[in-house]
Structure formats: C-alpha cells, structure tokens
Amino acid sequence: MDKIWLENYPAGVPExxxxxxxxxxxxxxxxxxxxxxxxxxxxxxxxxxxFKELGLKTRDFAAYLHSTGLKKGDAVAVMMPNLLQYPVALFGILQAGMTVVNVNPLYTPRELKHQLVDSQAKALVI
Structure with missing residues (x-):
C-alpha cells in the first residue's frame, strides 16, 4: 500500500x-x-x-474526586465543550484511576440517559 500521507508529515515526525x-x-x-x-x-x-498548571490542577481534581467517595474503576462522564477545564477533568479522572465517559453536550435527554445508564457512570462533570 502506498502511504501517500507520509509526504505531508512535518520534518521530524516518525512514520x-x-x-x-x-x-x-x-x-x-x-x-x-x-x-x-x-x-x-x-x-x-x-x-x-x-503543562505545570495542568499537572497541579489535574492532581487537585483527582483528589477532589476521591473525596466525594468515588472509587478507582468508577466511570465518570464528562459533558463539556472544548474549554481549558476539559483536559483538567479528563486527566484528573484518569489520574484518580477512574474511567472517562465522554458525553456530547448536544445530546438530547434520551441520548444522555442512554449513555449514562449504559456506561454505569457514577458522576457527571459539566
């Protein structure tokens, strides 16, 4: 297979x-x-x-999640647009040992309910 996309890779990006x-x-x-x-x-x-700020905020958010009673392995849904708070929530959940469930902020109530029930999310970050 010809990998024609490789010619568009910037210098230094490995194949x-x-x-x-x-x-x-x-x-x-x-x-x-x-x-x-x-x-x-x-x-x-x-x-x-x-990156340093992200690390500090992520650590603090992970600690907050544990303080709420959530446990390692729990699913936590994130329903946020592309804001600076999103990577803090994402990495905080992962750092806490929990599972991230991305939820589209434009979901209808029926779609949101399906996602939350199906994932067994214990919390929702909005």
Missing amino acids: TIDPDHFASLVDILEQSIEKYGEKTAFVNMDSEMS
Missing part, C-alpha cells in the same frame, strides 16, 4: 510510533509535565495553561 514508549495516558501527561513544564499545554479564548 511509526513505539506503542510501548508510554505505559498510559497518565504516563504521557507526567512525562510531558516534566519535559515541558512552563511551556503552554493548552490555549482557549486567549487564556493559556502550562
């Missing part, structure tokens, strides 16, 4: 990746915080969040 390089998404986050610290991780509506 393949090593799937064993990171143990988990949390590992990617932790290595990125260590490597990029003060660099900007996310930008939204003229506000920026550094």
